[in-house]
Amino acid sequence: MSLGNLGNILMLTCLLASLIQALYLIYPHTSFGKININYRVLTRIIFITCLASFLLLIYLFLESNFNYQLVVNNSHSEKPLIYKIAGAWGNHEGSLLLWILVLSFFNFVFLETKIKNTEFKKYVISFQSLMIFGFTLFLLLTSNPFLATENITNEGLGLNPILQDLLLAIHPPILYVGYVGYSIVLSFAVGGMITNKIDQEWARWLHPWVIVSWIFLTAGIGLGSFWAYYELGWGGYWFWDPVENASLMPWLAGTALFHCVIILEKKNILQSWVILLSILTFSLSLIGTFLVRSGILNSVHTFASDPSRGLFILVFLAIILIISFTLYAIKAPTLDKKSKINIVSKEAGILANNWLLLSSLFVVFLGTLYPLAVDLFLQKSISVGPNYYVLSLMPILLLLLLIMIVGPVSKWQNDKLTNILFSISKLFILSLAIIFAFSIYFSELKLTQITLLTLCLTLMLVSIKNGIRTNRNYSIISPSLGKSLAHIGFGLLILSVIANTTFATEKIFQAQVDDLLVIDNYKFKFDKVNQTKGKNFNAVTATFSLLDNKTVIETFKPEIRIYSNPPTVTSETSIVRKFLADIYIVMNIPENADFVNVRIHIKPMMSFIWLSIILMVLGGISSIFFRIKLIK
Amino acid sequence: MKTRSLIIIIFLFIFSPVAFAELKLTKEQDSRATELFKETRCLVCQSQTIYDSNSEMATDLKLYIIEQIIAGKSNYEIENQLVKNYGEWILMTPAFSQSNYFLWFGPFIILLLGAIMMLRYILKNNE
Missing domain, CATH: 1.10.8.640 (Cytochrome C biogenesis protein)
Incomplete structure (x- = not known):
């Protein structure tokens, strides 16, 4: 039997097993006639078959088995080992298989949790299996990774060089874990509604899953942004590109969701809202996938696109939505419990957080899809660039920062506004003074900048103070430490982004060897140009030295790489990270010219942007361990 | 050279x-x-x-x-x-033209509607 057939058989087994398990949703008995169905066995079969076929696919890429179309299209025998492996999921078919693997992995882990309510557990697993069934069917019908090639060749076409990057090898899997993680959240919602179990205990079970997905989504978006920063060579890290937006939307919904789960757990209110957010978040994850795959949007990410595949995702989304909303319509009247909400209280703060996060979500949604709507109905093309998002999100961001400062310090149930304001007033004045001093002594700031920066700094200081106050035993694994870290991270993120956009400078030079390039207080000498050879590319490398009174402090080596499989030219940036600013050099060589185009960026606070994302992820990790401890 | x-x-x-x-x-x-x-x-x-x-x-x-x-x-x-x-x-x-009014005003409308919905929810719970 060929390896490809083995893969097909594994996926067919998975299809069958997930279908049988999914049937439990409409036929809730554990046996068909004399045949007993054990959900534990089925879940394990599903997971093992998915894992085995994914490993098999990696194996085919590793041995560069060009009997298979997918390997021919996406690999090359001379490719470095790590990219051979990453090539397995650097394409539509492989990434879909990875998607299914993650779906089944979450299902499997959920099976092993210590939740005692078997009825609930069975429904969650069955709904999750329904999703696995849908995607496996999609895989086998339209995107089979184990398809044999029709024309036997000895060599593959290679992987797009821009994707041959260590970060990009791990960025999609991490993002996928985040996206797919919200599938189990939706299954929780469906299972909970069927078994009438949307209560505080349900929220406590759900909480870690919401955070795990959030951690991976945050890290995935961060890694993608980091990759764009050094690989695309435009100096930016976020472009409001449709695909970036598509990952930001589930992030915003997911962030709103896990704050709400906290209220549900503490106060036993907002049941139906949590259900709606669960449905919304996973739908947005699916739409994110749909946007990437369909190629209907103009984006840097359209390396894997095909309209018919997009159509399947839409049909699938429609089925999921119909099932969940029908259930919701039936159960909604019995879901909500009433409880008094004081307008000055932590729960009101979280409600406001939801209001603002969802408003931001709407802005991103509108900006991403408006060009499509205008194109469809008015036959007109428009671009919605960064300016739109910055202008529209600014007022929401201001309010969000305010809420994030006062919300976490207020008490549950009831608090006094004067108490809250008093407790933050000192830190607010301190922040204002710092920003003012900065504005006077270093660089004049506009009013909006002063306001935003002050709020960011206040948020960071208040979160630090709050973290220390509520985490008296200095435990690393605690919900308050997690919350503080994530909030400090968010404040730092906005602060660094504003500082970065305000103070970044850049200059384009047309330079010849021995030229002296001057930007701000930095002097660079263009030393030389070499031809170098990499593993699977040829390169032209230029050398620049950063000078301080004729002594060389740093050396920069931007490159132009010429790949032959497939033939592509890429510009490799050279970045030196300093504590306060990145120095970023990228070059290209114009036709018929005796100079090279050199672009030098001085980008302040870049390291802090990455640090802020790490802080948010660490915050999530800190509270997840606390949650896991709690369930045990 | x-x-x-x-x-x-x-x-x-x-x-x-x-x-x-x-x-x-x-x-x-x-x-x-x-x-x-x-x-x-x-x-x-x-x-x-x-x-x-x-x-x-x-x-x-x-x-x-x-x-x-x-x-x-x-x-x-x-x-x-x-x-x-x-x-x-x-x-x-995008230009601030008739066909883009919803794009530019949409965020504010939603922000406002959201605020109203939130307040209504709180009031309803406090009845």
Whole structure:
């Protein structure tokens, strides 16, 4: 039997097993006639078959088995080992298989949790299996990774060089874990509604899953942004590109969701809202996938696109939505419990957080899809660039920062506004003074900048103070430490982004060897140009030295790489990270010219942007361990 | 000389002619040009502005914008001319026109509606 057939058989087994398990949703008995169905066995079969076929696919890429179309299209025998492996999921078919693997992995882990309510557990697993069934069917019908090639060749076409990057090898899997993680959240919602179990205990079970997905989504978006920063060579890290937006939307919904789960757990209110957010978040994850795959949007990410595949995702989304909303319509009247909400209280703060996060979500949604709507109905093309998002999100961001400062310090149930304001007033004045001093002594700031920066700094200081106050035993694994870290991270993120956009400078030079390039207080000498050879590319490398009174402090080596499989030219940036600013050099060589185009960026606070994302992820990790401890 | 010979080797792979080296702009004109470059989409690239692109198309457009600035046209006039030639798509920020009202006002409407919904929810719970 060929390896490809083995893969097909594994996926067919998975299809069958997930279908049988999914049937439990409409036929809730554990046996068909004399045949007993054990959900534990089925879940394990599903997971093992998915894992085995994914490993098999990696194996085919590793041995560069060009009997298979997918390997021919996406690999090359001379490719470095790590990219051979990453090539397995650097394409539509492989990434879909990875998607299914993650779906089944979450299902499997959920099976092993210590939740005692078997009825609930069975429904969650069955709904999750329904999703696995849908995607496996999609895989086998339209995107089979184990398809044999029709024309036997000895060599593959290679992987797009821009994707041959260590970060990009791990960025999609991490993002996928985040996206797919919200599938189990939706299954929780469906299972909970069927078994009438949307209560505080349900929220406590759900909480870690919401955070795990959030951690991976945050890290995935961060890694993608980091990759764009050094690989695309435009100096930016976020472009409001449709695909970036598509990952930001589930992030915003997911962030709103896990704050709400906290209220549900503490106060036993907002049941139906949590259900709606669960449905919304996973739908947005699916739409994110749909946007990437369909190629209907103009984006840097359209390396894997095909309209018919997009159509399947839409049909699938429609089925999921119909099932969940029908259930919701039936159960909604019995879901909500009433409880008094004081307008000055932590729960009101979280409600406001939801209001603002969802408003931001709407802005991103509108900006991403408006060009499509205008194109469809008015036959007109428009671009919605960064300016739109910055202008529209600014007022929401201001309010969000305010809420994030006062919300976490207020008490549950009831608090006094004067108490809250008093407790933050000192830190607010301190922040204002710092920003003012900065504005006077270093660089004049506009009013909006002063306001935003002050709020960011206040948020960071208040979160630090709050973290220390509520985490008296200095435990690393605690919900308050997690919350503080994530909030400090968010404040730092906005602060660094504003500082970065305000103070970044850049200059384009047309330079010849021995030229002296001057930007701000930095002097660079263009030393030389070499031809170098990499593993699977040829390169032209230029050398620049950063000078301080004729002594060389740093050396920069931007490159132009010429790949032959497939033939592509890429510009490799050279970045030196300093504590306060990145120095970023990228070059290209114009036709018929005796100079090279050199672009030098001085980008302040870049390291802090990455640090802020790490802080948010660490915050999530800190509270997840606390949650896991709690369930045990 | 070594630089030049290397450049010739890779001529075949790289296309990014730059021809406006000799056009000199004042500091104010230069910053206006940069601003316009960042606002103009490169029509042959994927979500890039002409500022970030080195394609032939982008270079031509940059040259055009610089010529217009030197000819004394305002940013508004130049943008209008670009839209007339290439359609609205070329500008990164959508115009504040009738067909875009919902795009620009939508966020505020939603923010307001959200606030009302939230307050209603709180009041309903407190009944």
